[in-house]
Amino acid sequence: MDRAEVFGYIPDGKYKTSVAYFSMEFAIDQALKTYAGGLGFLAGSHLRSAFEMKQNLVGIGILWKYGYYDQVRNGTNHMACAFIEKDYSFLTNTGIIFTVTVHNAPVHVKAYLLKPEVFGCAPVFLLSTDIPENDYLSQTITHRLYDPNESTRIAQNIVLGIGGAMLLDILGLTPDVYHMNEGHSVAPNFYLYDKFKNLAEIKKRVVFTTHTPEMAGNEAHSFDLLQEMSFFYHLRTAEVKALLNIDGDNFNYTLTALKFARKANAVSQMHGRVARQMWAGNTGVCEIIAITNAQNPRYWMDAEISQAIADGQSEHLVLRKKELKRALFKVVADQCGKLFREDVLTIVWARRFAGYKRADLLMYDWPGFLNLVNNPDYPVQIIWAGKPYPEDDGAIALFNQIINRTAALPNCAVLTGYELQLSAMLKQGADVWLNNPRMYHEASGTSGMTAAMNGAVNLTIPDGWVPEFARNAENCFLITPASDEFSVMEKDKLENKALLEILNHHVLPMYYERQSDWITIVRSAFSDIMPAFGSDRLACQYYNDLYN
Numbered sequence: 056m057d058r059a060e061v062f063g064y065i066p067d068g069k070y071k072t073s074v075a076y077f078s079m080e081f082a083i084d085q086a087l088k089t090y091a092g093g094l095g096f097l098a099g100s101h102l103r104s105a106f107e108m109k110q111n112l113v114g115i116g117i118l119w120k121y122g123y124y125d126q127v128r129n130g131t132n133h134m135a136c137a138f139i140e141k142d143y144s145f146l147t148n149t150g151i152i153f154t155v156t157v158h159n160a161p162v163h164v165k166a167y168l169l170k171p172e173v174f175g176c177a178p179v180f181l182l183s184t185d186i187p188e189n190d191y192l193s194q195t196i197t198h199r200l201y202d203p204n205e206s207t208r209i210a211q212n213i214v215l216g217i218g219g220a221m222l223l224d225i226l227g228l229t230p231d232v233y234h235m236n237e238g239h240s241v242a243p244n245f246y247l248y249d250k251f252k253n254l255a256e257i258k259k260r261v262v263f264t265t266h267t268p269e270m271a272g273n274e275a276h277s278f279d280l281l282q283e284m285s286f287f288y289h290l291r292t293a294e295v296k297a298l299l300n301i302d303g304d305n306f307n308y309t310l311t312a313l314k315f316a317r318k319a320n321a322v323s324q325m326h327g328r329v330a331r332q333m334w335a336g337n338t339g340v341c342e343i344i345a346i347t348n349a350q351n352p353r354y355w356m357d358a359e360i361s362q363a364i365a366d367g368q369s370e371h372l373v374l375r376k377k378e379l380k381r382a383l384f385k386v387v388a389d390q391c392g393k394l395f396r397e398d399v400l401t402i403v404w405a406r407r408f409a410g411y412k413r414a415d416l417l418m419y420d421w422p423g424f425l426n427l428v429n430n431p432d433y434p435v436q437i438i439w440a441g442k443p444y445p446e447d448d449g450a451i452a453l454f455n456q457i458i459n460r461t462a463a464l465p466n467c468a469v470l471t472g473y474e475l476q477l478s479a480m481l482k483q484g485a486d487v488w489l490n491n492p493r494m495y496h497e498a499s500g501t502s503g504m505t506a507a508m509n510g511a512v513n514l515t516i517p518d519g520w521v522p523e524f525a526r527n528a529e530n531c532f533l534i535t536p537a538s539d540e541f542s543v544m545e546k547d548k549l550e551n552k553a554l555l556e557i558l559n560h561h562v563l564p565m566y567y568e569r570q571s572d573w574i575t576i577v578r579s580a581f582s583d584i585m586p587a588f589g590s591d592r593l594a595c596q597y598y599n600d601l602y603n
Contacts, residue, residue: 075223079116081114081116089116089118099176104593107353126473157210163193231260261316267498268329320344347523349588357375384396396434399436400566403437403506414439414441416551418460427558433567435558437467489514490513494539504584513531531580
């Protein structure tokens with residue numbers, strides 16, 4: 056794959072293996088709205104490190120006309136979803152238009168290029184069907200990331216997978232490895248099968264990253280609908296079932312990707328064990344290793360915080376943290392009309408709003424929560440932020456319920472607009488980064504990594520990546536999980552009790568009474584995060600353990 060002639064990106068000679076990285080999301084910069092959450096944050100950091108090391112890699116994604124959605128407020132101060140057309144002058148129009156077959160009809164696809172020098176990432180081709188050559192229905196395929204219509208989502212998968220593989224051929228690029236980042240991009244395998252007519256030849260070229268530790272979260276559709284949508288390229292349903300030794304009426308994206316790939320990876324050591332157990336009963340599944348997620352420190356980390364920790368300058372560290380808190384608190388004041396104080400311990404809960412992440416766990420015992428936020432001896436400030444899926448009425452209701460319940464509390468705020476920029480400000484302004492999902496539901500999670508890069512202390516359930524990092528009361532504070540013998544409701548009750556206990560008796564007294572001990576934890580967290588959970592390690596591990 057000769058990149059120099061195509062887009063002026065010359066890889067380092069030590070990265071001989073060429074890679075095409077397929078992903079529905081890329082969170083590369085605040086200005087480019089091609090992401091929803093953690094999957095995109097991972098892809099963005101990966102491509103930034105790939106660029107910095109000049110790895111032989113190119114991204115394949117979709118140019119979403121309306122992004123995911125813009126999170127705004129309605130007239131009652133509740134969250135609302137706005138779909139606003141995006142325009143990007145910094146993308147390069149390649150002039151390439153080609154057709155893919157969707158629902159037995161041609162759909163025209165236009166390719167744009169995000170050049171490496173724009174945001175400092177490996178080159179990314181972004182595909183769009185929103186062009187005059189298409190009818191309106193075909194144009195809408197690339198309008199909304201994770202469109203709620205099932206047929207539209209399948210069409211998106213076809214454009215990404217088959218369209219992306221076709222584009223590489225049009226460009227004359229023949230990657231050694233096709234990397235599917237999550238099951239959305241499983242479709243190129245059918246294009247490759249049409250080319251090679253041999254499953255073994257595909258396996259030589261395909262690797263896969265799985266991100267979902269629950270069976271229900273792995274996307275599946277009926278064979279009949281997929282056949283009707285032209286998902287299998289030139290294959291028929293019976294041929295697909297025979298090729299992959301699949302029975303039943305439904306086609307599972309993840310299972311299929313595991314059968315096409317020569318090797319796959321889960322995104323934490325714990326997730327690796329879960330994933331191997333999940334898919335163990337299926338024939339033809341490839342080896343699943345673990346490559347723990349990571350984030351790019353040069354993008355996320357505040358330089359002054361980093362320098363103060365490196366130099367052992369505790370006073371500078373404290374002063375810089377207060378500066379960053381003041382910047383965040385301007386956003387709080389602007390959105391919520393509440394004035395936070397830089398000398399008060401600030402707890403942040405911020406990530407995708409989904410039921411299992413339990414944004415409201417801190418409130419489970421309401422009198423206990425009020426005691427926490429009204430404690431005159433150890434004052435606290437709490438901020439929530441995050442984006443629910445726009446059709447997840449339960450998560451949106453929870454978001455708005457937290458707004459309602461905290462409206463009268465001057466030290467509690469709920470922020471909208473949770474994207475890269477706000478995410479960075481929250482991590483820089485947090486003293487405590489709260490992470491309390493239900494155990495075994497978080498494949499990895501990465502927000503706590505970037506929080507620790509910015510002088511915040513994790514208060515967390517030991518799920519996902521956390522067991523690979525955590526040393527309780529040394530580099531973080533761990534919430535003891537309730538036994539699996541209890542019901543979900545009882546677990547929430549017990550873990551809320553454990554959370555309040557840690558805050559009231561350990562976190563708050565240390566922050567206010569033993570600042571040197573607090574700074575020791577901040578420093579320990581920073582040194583344990585870097586470089587183990589920086590994306591340079593991740594990018595190298597992908598090359599060494601998955602690509603080569």
